[in-house]
Amino acid sequence: MIKLYSVWRHLFFGLLLLTTHAQDGSCYTRSVVPGPHPNVLFFLIDDMGWRDLHCYGSSFYDTPHIDALAAQSARFTNAYASAPVCSPARSGIMTGKYPVAMQTTDWFGAIQPGEAAKETRKEKITRLLPAPYRDYLPQQEVTLAEVFKQAGYATFLAGKWHLGSGPANSPLTQGFDHYFEGKAKDPSKGSFEIAGEAARFLEQHKDQPFLACISFYAVHIPVLAGEKNIARYAAKKDRLKLQQPVVASAWGKERVKQDHERYAAMVFETDEAVGLILQKLKELQLDRNTIVVFLSDNGGLSTAEGMPTANRPLRGGKGWLYEGGIRVPFLLKWPAMNNKGTVIDVPVINTDLYPTLLALAGLPQNSAQHKDGVNLLPLLTKGKAPERSLYWHYPHYGNQKGSPASAIRSGNWKLIYWYEDARCALYNLKDDPAEAHDLAPVKKVVAQKMQADLQAWLKKEKAVYPAPNPAYSPM
Incomplete structure (x- = not known):
């Protein structure tokens, strides 16, 4: 039977x-070997920095379950978020489009109506008025969840949504059959609650294909964890005797060494929650027919709001278009994979996830929807990737002291254009991953070409820009 x-x-x-x-x-x-359509288990971590995993170079945090997953996955070292903060980056994942294409360029709830002239988070008048933006994911977008649901998959989201508030903009209107919100106020306890609910979903839907998105509130602030684990990392901090973990920078202060015992404990507990779900997958004998994705929505918080983590050698963090704000950990495992543990240095971006998952699941591509994503299957199986540039547009002031900017990466070159003073900065990421040396004054031809490419892209996308603030005074 x-x-x-x-x-x-x-x-x-x-x-x-x-x-x-x-x-x-x-x-x-x-695109994959014949057989049952694979399930998809997608872990999305909130604010996890590029170096917040042991398998990505952390010597202070412990992540044994995620490290074990990395050993069975493709590990990307140049993976990017499509924005330096959560909502726009998540809109890029769900739609396969750059946030600028949908005018979803800042985190939803950043500026309240009538407050556009005031940078409310710093309580001061800024030089520019931040660009207006849409604070919900447009219903006309065919989300990743919707396309899997149309193919007969059970769809599930547990945890953070942050792509619109109210019944009209809930995950249930964007392709998810099941939604468990969980606890946002205590992200650490919430992780285990989410893991339990995810395990129940897997049990209930083990006999049909599913897309399960596990969107933890951790490791976003507030930094909360169990006292036993906090004590463990306080002791580790004492043993290591880390010197000068926080330094002065152009934006005030920046954490440059990972030494925050509470944050380390929260990372550890997030890893435990991931491990519980992966163990359930194995118990149900679903692991051999499940695509597993592990990704952060944006870079780690290192320059404000308690700055609990460090992204060095990358510069800056969440809220900035420096590498620390947009480069993220990204792991991908799929059933037909025969090169487990491979490391991929080719630059990719989170809009690529949409067409890649369709390909790995054997579903048709929909290029009109995921127009800003590239199917990574040829890269994963043959090492072939199309030459392209990656783009960002963040015309806002961030909680983390960042200011409005746009950016482009082409090969090893990266250019950031700052709107406050109409200035561009050019970096060679191969030689200078810390973005410490601005080469724009000496590599003028490269800078001019990249700036022209960036401006052409912004024009094509009908980007909305910040405007001069009549209320601003240097005094």
């Missing part, structure tokens, strides 16, 4: 995909 059910399930999904393909009008070819 079980075998008969399995046969009918495969026939049903095959017919469903053929129907979808016929409606789409595109040429469809399966």
